[in-house]
Amino acid sequence: FSDPILTRHSLEAVKELAGKFKEETGRMPVFMEVCGSHTMAFAKTGIKTGLKDCVKLIAGPGCPVCVTDQKSIDAMIQLSEGNGRILCTFGDMMRVPGSKFTLMKAKTEGKDIRVVYSPLDSVKIAEENPDKEVIFLGIGFETTIPILALAIREAELKKLKNYSMWMTTKLVEPVLRALLDSGDVKLDGFLLPGHVSVVLGKQNYSYLSEEYNISGVITGFEPVQLLSGIYKLLQLLLEKKTDILNDYTYLVKDHGNPAAQRLMEKYFEPFDEIWRGMSAIPKSGLVLKEKYAQFDAKKKFTVSTGEPRKTKCRCGEIIRGLITPEECVLFGKSCSPSNPIGPCMVSAEGTCAAHYQYMREE
Numbered sequence: 001f002s003d004p005i006l007t008r009h010s011l012e013a014v015k016e017l018a019g020k021f022k023e024e025t026g027r028m029p030v031f032m033e034v035c036g037s038h039t040m041a042f043a044k045t046g047i048k049t050g051l052k053d054c055v056k057l058i059a060g061p062g063c064p065v066c067v068t069d070q071k072s073i074d075a076m077i078q079l080s081e082g083n084g085r086i087l088c089t090f091g092d093m094m095r096v097p098g099s100k101f102t103l104m105k106a107k108t109e110g111k112d113i114r115v116v117y118s119p120l121d122s123v124k125i126a127e128e129n130p131d132k133e134v135i136f137l138g139i140g141f142e143t144t145i146p147i148l149a150l151a152i153r154e155a156e157l158k159k160l161k162n163y164s165m166w167m168t169t170k171l172v173e174p175v176l177r178a179l180l181d182s183g184d185v186k187l188d189g190f191l192l193p194g195h196v197s198v199v200l201g202k203q204n205y206s207y208l209s210e211e212y213n214i215s216g217v218i219t220g221f222e223p224v225q226l227l228s229g230i231y232k233l234l235q236l237l238l239e240k241k242t243d244i245l246n247d248y249t250y251l252v253k254d255h256g257n258p259a260a261q262r263l264m265e266k267y268f269e270p271f272d273e274i275w276r277g278m279s280a281i282p283k284s285g286l287v288l289k290e291k292y293a294q295f296d297a298k299k300k301f302t303v304s305t306g307e308p309r310k311t312k313c314r315c316g317e318i319i320r321g322l323i324t325p326e327e328c329v330l331f332g333k334s335c336s337p338s339n340p341i342g343p344c345m346v347s348a349e350g351t352c353a354a355h356y357q358y359m360r361e362e
């Protein structure tokens, strides 16, 4: 799927179909890639730049670090300040600025904040430190949420009293509905996330074609897979059809992963989660059910955060596909990967980081 000759042929085939669409409509097709890993892959492979004159690719809200609002970051930093606590999180979260500073700065000031690769590592840390409260900052979409459930199950099995999770998880369907309902951005189709779809399955997206009359193609992350996804969306547009296609069949099944879905249902329930730049979206996140309240850090600890600090960062608009990073006055000037002002420049899946690394004009 990354063969250079096949990639070049696929690119030409996409350009040809996009040309036909432009002849018929007088405009370029506009597709949104929902997933942050797709955003990075489109930039890194040069596909986004290669297609810039014939297909408009807009990054969507699928980067979990980028959509975490500043208030949640402030709460996490405040949580780290209590005595006898160990805070565990994923690496990218360390550098996201809160109102005053980052978790990284809190760590350099002596707070016990640890980067883990899996939530299950944080359970192990709790087991090894019975005299400390261990809190895991649980962010992520449906790809990660089943693993959060596994961590809670592990803590439950081990009867841990010193383990809890601060959850700011996000769900794909409510945010796509919110984007489409807002009418802020006009789209001709979605490139649907490969990883999330492994859990959700193809059928989960039927609302897009049935209720919103818009197509989606589930696709992988290699150049030929990315181009195949765009090609299929263009075919559907030219044939004036609306459908959900699965172009990642060897990993994504029609009904997804029922075991992972059952795990999520067992431990979590829907919650009106706050998204950066979008405020609260009904039932767009998951929190622990009351039965598991002993593992809920939001119930275990009191945190009081003020209003988020106003900055010129426009991540909120970027994750809704309203602007490109180059339209932010801070891009490449005061904001860069070595000095990120917003999460879209911090995250390995962030749109600003992708543009800075692979698409910036010197």
Ligand code: SF4
Binding pocket: 312, 313, 314, 315, 318, 325, 328, 329, 330, 331, 332, 335, 336, 340, 341, 342, 343, 344, 345, 346, 352
């Ligand atoms: Fe925010 Fe920096 Fe992106 Fe501007 S360039 S939107 S400040 S992350």
